[in-house]
Amino acid sequence: MVMAIAMESQQPQQKASAEGATEKKRWTLGDFDIGKPLGRGKFGHVYIAREKRSNHVVALKVLFKSQLKQSQVEHQLRREVEIQSHLRHPNILRLYGYFYDQKRVYLILEYAAKGELYKELQKCKYFTERRSATYVASLARALIYCHGKHVIHRDIKPENLLVGSQGELKIADFGWSVHTFDRRRTMCGTLDYLPPEMVESVEHDASVDIWSLGILCYEFLYGVPPFEAEEHSDTYRRILQVDLKFPPKPVVSAAAKDLISQMLVKDTSKRLPLHKLLEHPWIVQNADPSGVYRG
Numbered sequence: 001m002v003m004a005i006a007m008e009s010q011q012p013q014q015k016a017s018a019e020g021a022t023e024k025k026r027w028t029l030g031d032f033d034i035g036k037p038l039g040r041g042k043f044g045h046v047y048i049a050r051e052k053r054s055n056h057v058v059a060l061k062v063l064f065k066s067q068l069k070q071s072q073v074e075h076q077l078r079r080e081v082e083i084q085s086h087l088r089h090p091n092i093l094r095l096y097g098y099f100y101d102q103k104r105v106y107l108i109l110e111y112a113a114k115g116e117l118y119k120e121l122q123k124c125k126y127f128t129e130r131r132s133a134t135y136v137a138s139l140a141r142a143l144i145y146c147h148g149k150h151v152i153h154r155d156i157k158p159e160n161l162l163v164g165s166q167g168e169l170k171i172a173d174f175g176w177s178v179h180t181f182d183r184r185r186t187m188c189g190t191l192d193y194l195p196p197e198m199v200e201s202v203e204h205d206a207s208v209d210i211w212s213l214g215i216l217c218y219e220f221l222y223g224v225p226p227f228e229a230e231e232h233s234d235t236y237r238r239i240l241q242v243d244l245k246f247p248p249k250p251v252v253s254a255a256a257k258d259l260i261s262q263m264l265v266k267d268t269s270k271r272l273p274l275h276k277l278l279e280h281p282w283i284v285q286n287a288d289p290s291g292v293y294r295g
């Protein structure tokens with residue numbers, strides 16, 4: 001999708017660069033026609049909106065500064081904006097830009113016409129193998145892209161996935177994501193002096209997303225996450241023991257179970273790398289090559 005106008009994250013006070021690049025546009029609420037509410041989150045509301053000059057439809061997320069402050073999540077939001085605005089992938093929700101006024105912060109987001117995936121999952125109870133594999137493959141590709149940019153999502157779950165107009169999955173909510181360069185810099189000052197084990201720890205950290213994708217794959221196929229229990233303490237125990245069980249119903253193929261078992265491995269270095277996941281027979285045989293589940 002080509003935007004008629006460039007929407008970039010911007011500092012309202014941004015000046016022309018030394019190279020003489022033009023000053024970026026500052027967004028205001030007046031640039032948008034606001035439509036119906038799409039939903040509400042912890043810190044504000046999301047509305048469908050149309051950018052007046054381009055007619056481009058977006059989702060405008062309105063967050064109240066007072067609530068962000070109260071919950072001490074301003075730092076997290078800043079990181080989310082910084083990370084998400086630099087990512088460009090068909091399966092990652094675009095963050096086109098942001099602006100603010102005295103009371104609110106506004107995020108200009110890509111509009112995901114088919115809404116939340118977890119509602120679909122609730123409706124269907126569980127997904128077919130073709131649908132699950134198509135979703136898992138598209139998420140693996142998006143995460144390979146993120147990891148290549150040293151971004152780890154760390155919070156992959158159905159609630160953070162939206163569905164685009166063509167049925168394509170969009171990873172949203174980068175609130176818990178980290179840019180591993182940031183961590184490395186804060187830990188050691190400069191990258192050049194990093195020993196191999198610390199360079200490796202980046203890969204190591206990225207494996208949290210492989211685990212979460214394994215949990216998600218299980219939940220797609222069975223309708224519930226694998227380590228669910230009545231008490232939190234039991235869930236903890238089951239996770240730590242990797243107490244993975246495959247119930248007889250719904251019937252799930254041995255190939256799908258094999259893939260899940262290779263992702264939900266305690267030793268982070270032994271989890272199936274995402275590029276290998278894409279070559280796994282269950283993915284190859286079931287995922288739609290277009291990357292889109294068409295129902």
Ligand SMILES: Nc1ncnc2c1ncn2[C@@H]1O[C@H](COP(=O)(O)OP(=O)(O)OP(=O)(O)O)[C@@H](O)[C@H]1O
Nearest residue numbers: 038039040041042043046059109110111112115116
């Ligand atoms: N880009 C979007 N396109 C379409 N619908 C959206 C979009 N972003 C959010 N929504 C809808 O608005 C609801 C609220 O979104 P929001 O991101 O504020 O909250 P949340 O992720 O549910 O909660 P939290 O405040 O915990 O992050 C979502 O559940 C979804 O239904």
